[in-house]
Amino acid sequence: MIHSDIFQDNPKLSIFLPIYYTLWADSVMTTTESKEVEALIHRQYWLSAEEKEWLFEQFNPSNPPKPKLLKNLRKEIKSIPIEQESLTAIGVALAQKYQSDVSYPQDVMADFEFTEQALGLLGKEASYSFKSGHETITNVQHAEQNFNVSALTALLDGSHAELIHRVKTVISDHAFAFREFESLQDQREQTLLWCQELAKQGFGAWAFPKFADGKDDMEGYFAIMETLSYHDLSMVIKFGVQFGLWGMSIFFLGTEKHHRKYLKDVGSLKLPGCFAMTETGHGSNVRGLETTATYNHEKKTFTIHTPNPDARKEYIGNAALHGQKATVFAKLIIDGEDFGVNAFIVPLRDAEGNLVSGVRIEDCGRKMGLNGVDNGVIYFDQVDIPQEDMLDRFSSVNEAGEFESPISSDNRRFFTMLGTLVGGRIGIPRSALAATKTGLTIAIRHGEKRKQFGPEGGEEAPILNYRMHQRRLMPPLATSYALHFGLRYLTDRFLKRSEEDAQEIEALAAGLKAYTTWFTTATLQECREACGGKGYLSENRIDALKNDTDVYTTFEGDNVVLMQLVAKNRLTEFRQEFSDMNMFTIFNYVTHQAKTSITEKNPLIVRNTDKEHLLDMDFHLSAFRYRERAILTSAARRIKRHIDEGMDSFDAFNVVQHHLLNVGQAYIERIILEEFQAAVKETADEGIKAALTQLCQLFALYTIEKNRGWYLEQGYMEGVKTKAIRKEVNQLCWEVRKNALALTDAFAIPESCIAAPIARRNRGSEGKVFKATDEHR
Template sequence: MTERAQAHPGDENPATEHPADEQLPAAPDPAVLRAHLDGRWAQARRSARELFADPRFAPPPIDADLATHRERVLDQLLLLVDAGATQGGFPSRYGGGDDLGGWITGFEMLGFGDLSLLVKVGVQFGLFAGAILHLGTERHHQAYLQDAINARLLGCFAMTETGHGSDVASVRTTATYHPGTREFDVHTPYEAARKDYIGNAGEHGRLAVVFAQLITEGESKGVHALLVPIRDEHGEPMPGVRLQDCGPKAGLNGVDNGRIWFDHVRVPRENLLDRYGEVDPDGTYRTPIASASRRFFTMLGTLVQGRISVGGAAGSATKLALTIAIRYGLVRRQFAPPGGAEIVVLDYLAHQRRLFPALARTYALHFAQAELVELLHETTPGPDARPDANGLPAEDPRRRQLEAHAAGLKAVGTWHATRTIQACREACGGAGYLSENRLPGLKADTDVFTTFEGDNTVLLQLLAKELLTGFAEHFGELDLLGTVRFVADQTVETVLERVGGRLLLQRLRDVGPSAGDEGSMLGHDWQLELFDWRARHLLETLARRLRAAAGGGDSTAAFAVFNAAQDHLLAAAQAHVDTLLLRAFLAGIEALPAGAERDLLDLLCDLFALSTIEADRGWVQEHGRLTAARSKAVVAAVNELCRRLRPHAATLVDAFGIPDQAIAAPIAQGAELARQQQLHDPGG
């Protein structure tokens, strides 16, 4: 890797030379950075990297038809089973590895390959088997888990309906209990209640976890999940089940998404996944969670790993796109100043601005994702955990935070992926439009990440709601002024608490959070203080707006108040995620020993922080936290940071450690082309 970095012809171009005094004291070693990024589940990452050496896991063929692609993906899925790569996240008693964190990390790494395979794996093991594990009880585990995690039984997670996607609590499919036969009657009452976009439903799935309104003794008990066979052993639809392929999609065409209709399909009582709600043979309903809505959200909460997985996959796709665009940008030259050599395109400020802030945010997301996976790993209850004596699920209290953060990071990370891959495509010009160079596939495959596993806009609102709830719990009883003052008092304490105290304290002493000169912008303390203040101020003012309107009014009026503040709500959630990202980035830096690699991450973190502030500097100025002069200085500092990071661009993408076989794009393996340009270009 170091060899390759030195071989980048851009580094020999006089136009790209940087004065020696701006260089980091030593050349950062991408191998050191990579080891640091690999983190706790480094072994899972190494195993996945080895996988890509197998040509059967090469990137998707760019000209395969839908049927061939699906067949290939199914074959790959079965290869993963044989390699023991699909079982790790499940309990050892069912053949799993009791290692959720490693499993999620391995899933993330699949994002360097065919994303159809990743999604198919997510559907089969994360959603289908995961729902059986988390929503079912022992009899379901014993009956299905081993077959599910070894892909002997392919299944679906049938939640979304055509008419209800984001609002899944309102799905219209019904499961009506009949005590006479001790069966549920599963039914699609009208066209828009059909299950839609369901992975594995188009072709391969045989058993579906179906989410339906459970009706017993004439009463609806809210949404529950049941196991409903949809295909027999020959792949034919079961009686009463109608199946339809969703057909071609923008991407992910190796996954067979489909639609499902149920015409009074009967399944035994035992098919109800009854961890959070049971139906006795006589039809009596029993549940440890009285509120139907709470019960449903508790069920959903157990599925949080799907969202976390998508966030990780988006990160991998982003890293791959950046690796391609930056490597190409280092060999591609265009235009020469009079009498000079042609300029390496990555030396252009506009090119740097397209890619480097995105690279910095990708690092921030990486560290935040790693923290999230760790929290998931530590807080996920075992298969036997049951609601406690008070009728509440015995859960780690950090679980609520996990769910909120998973929602926020999934939204911010998948939008970042879409935008960054788009920027990379454009940065590669016509070459970026060719399928062989991977960027078209990456863009198309990840595009749906922003709207599946929770629409991003809805997820940010979920996070905002959780933040508001926390806010109300803490401050609901105080008068408004007291509230604001209390928050202000807590600030410094919070900052000191959460981010490696020692270093920060020292920096606070050196500079102080209110220092006004440009230099202090490159101190993370000032950045963090500003991030925190922004998130807090947005939340406080949001709470005030909503609270002022909460008293009285009908539902129409209440909606109008909420709706008028919707942009505010989304901004508050976004700002909160930004603070998470900055904290995670800083913690990631603190955990690295002093040296060139840490200095480099420090620079990159400055770029993340300042480019984030730059993008929102309209708002920050409106709220009196940046003077006009200082706001301009932020813009200048972003330019300057791009310039200083330029010599390290190759190192920063090499550190992602994406195997060459997975990158595959000819333009990212452009040593050959570069050599030809160098040796034979009469103007070069």
């Protein structure tokens, strides 16, 4: 008690104790609070002058209680059953502990309760500090598993489940354990050893013909590269350079003689090689490359030469240490005439690692990430190669020393040649997505284990229960699933491509590469922050994932340039669509568009906040399609207007570049949503279907929410609807959070690859996860 004598004389004073404790609990009582309580004391006609004076002193801001007194007072209050919902009621119960017949007039009770509110002590909220075991909606939410995890893994792995399991088994071996590297040289040599081991397993040659010890399985190669990306990304990129870029350039741009001569040694890594396209002065603009390949008809050779420093081959993987040969892209010169960019196999080193005459290579040194890859800068000084080492699938030099090609158009030949190399723009986003899945798995597991804060009188809550934490991680989880199905669609289209749809697929690959790698960069940063200081520690892997994938936004083409490529492809198709129409068809199209706008902008629809409508997949797809078409049409009009006003078409495209990025993004988002919805509809397992449906709804509504400004500007939605969408996104994040652990378990990432201490499973649950991921094998 504060003062035993005065309380023994008048136990009714106990009504002040809960307020006294609460106001002093943070060690500071403000002047405003003191004056409010002082006024309350003045109004208590049942108190003596001495009692009032004593109470004034207790609530004096300059007279704080001793810490021990507060602790004892808390114990005293907690000694009574706390069932009341206000400090006033608790005070009455405390007084009755000392004198059972104590009671207070109704006006006194009302006065105390009014003062509680004036002080901001919100009824039952203030009383929670005296209760034990206080539970809230926030701190009782927990992880659930409402579907069969192994069945979802099987769905994600598809037809290559057995191969994926085999790759995971290999990279889980002790030989692939992560370790600290003593030097750059040490890291590079370890990366090479890992790639050699993967080649021994047959993974490098997987897409090559059977005579080269391959499986002739390009889809399997993509699955291998994606699965390897759960491990060290330097290893993945070196693997991709050797077997994807170097090997596939020979396979796709060369002919039988090149395949027989080189592919077996490439697939076994007996012949390490490079893909030398990028130049210091010309990155994305491949047509502007300046390296020359001059044909000498008398010697039947090509002379590869770097005419100036800007023409040096830069940032070439495998070049600094290990590459023995390279596919070099250079302008073919015959009798002084330029026949455009072609591809040639050029030696760099002999088998002992000595540079060949005329080749100079500089080491790029340390980079922001991927330091296991030995990038270098290559200069050629009149290096002669035999005529047969021109990769001649699309062009060649005949016996008479004349240029030949089955494709007469220089433009078409160039884009056909590059189109065969689109595979890199499939492998990179699939690798990026695997890294994202790893980062999300680490962050979500940490969010489930890490507890912080909590309600008064209750336990601390897992940080994954907090709405903002869910907002940070659940939409990226949904987008990861969406991209999984979108990239699977891209892979299928690429493998079944025809000459007619080659440009569309190239644009789709460019867009998905850009969209996915931008998403990876943003999501891994969010994962890092969501893990706090722990995410900053190298041992928890997010730093490596962030640093190693950062360059993915410029690998295989700068993302901004790639999105412009997508937009130009969409504009070309838009123009062709109209060029194939007669006036009657155009009139019908315009009429249909008008009817669509009238329907979709109906006052009832633009304001509709009904939950069933907001979660409806048809509504989502209509909104995505409307945005895509409207932005495309608007961009076409802008460009046409500028050109009609006399602006050069190059300048017109430059003026609307930001608009073009939106064209590309809207197109890609529509494709992703369509493929995610199709995957949901095709799923037979009801538990999995329900989980994927929630993720699909979250991806769609979160994307609409991100673009709400555009929808509001267009009058497609009104503020009341975008607010309702925001609320629904919050609710979906809350619901998806329950299955979040199970949804990341379905990725079936080997524990040795996750490796982060903050994501470590306890022994009981760890065994369960491995069992779940292995059941379907």
